Amino acid sequence: MKSLERSAEDSLSTAIDFPASWAVFSLARSHRALAASKLATIGLFPSQELILMQLWDADGQSQKSLGRTQRFDHSTIAKSVRRLENAGLVRREKSHADGRVTLVFLTDTGRALKSPVLAIWAELERRTVKGLTTDERAQFTALADKILPNLE
Numbered sequence: 597m598k599s600l601e602r603s604a605e606d607s608l609s610t611a612i613d614f615p616a617s618w619a620v621f622s623l624a625r626s627h628r629a630l631a632a633s634k635l636a637t638i639g640l641f642p643s644q645e646l647i648l649m650q651l652w653d654a655d656g657q658s659q660k661s662l663g664r665t666q667r668f669d670h671s672t673i674a675k676s677v678r679r680l681e682n683a684g685l686v687r688r689e690k691s692h693a694d695g696r697v698t699l700v701f702l703t704d705t706g707r708a709l710k711s712p713v714l715a716i717w718a719e720l721e722r723r724t725v726k727g728l729t730t731d732e733r734a735q736f737t738a739l740a741d742k743i744l745p746n747l748e
Contacts, residue, residue, distance in 0.1 A: 620743075627724065634716040638709060644680055645713045647673075651686065651702050652710050658691070659698045667748075685709065 611618040632642050640648075646666055651657060663673030677700055680686045685706035691697035725733050 627720070630723065631716070631720055634719065635713075638712050638716070639683065640709070640713070641679075643668075644676060644685075645709075645716070647676060647680060647700075648685065648702070648706055648709060648713060651700060651706070656699050656701050659688070659700055662700060680706070 608618075628642055631645075635642060635645055643666065647662055650662055650665055659673050659677055660670075662668075662677065663670060666673065668676065677686060677688060677698075681688055683705075684703055686700050686702055688698050688700055691699050725736070728736065
């Protein structure tokens with residue numbers, strides 16, 4: 597039985613009037629905050645690990661490809677890659693085939709972060725779905741996949 601006292605969140609008109617949007621906002625904010633605290637222990641900011649993950653799958657991708665996959669605009673991906681380069685995790689070079697294209701490659705330091713980043717994401721996944729049944733996990737993913745195109 598729900599307590600007669602309402603939490604501050606329950607009394608927010610935004611949460612009452614727009615429950616789906618509030619749920620998405622709250623979930624994303626909490627997930628990002630947890631990711632940020634875990635990633636900070638290895639010197640990364642949220643989203644930097646996503647670029648590294650993409651490069652672990654296929655090294656030497658163009659900045660444009662990295663940005664498209666991450667849904668970053670040109671300036672955001674350029675800034676993110678520059679920060680990774682300054683941290684010694686990636687290096688950039690112009691494509692020999694097309695000098696207008698900048699390719700991004702992992703450094704040994706960037707490759708060495710694979711295990712700790714994947715461990716952090718495993719913990720994020722575990723905590724995100726804790727208490728959900730296998731069916732609920734599948735439903736959650738299916739619903740998110742169904743909603744995403746509405747927002748793009």
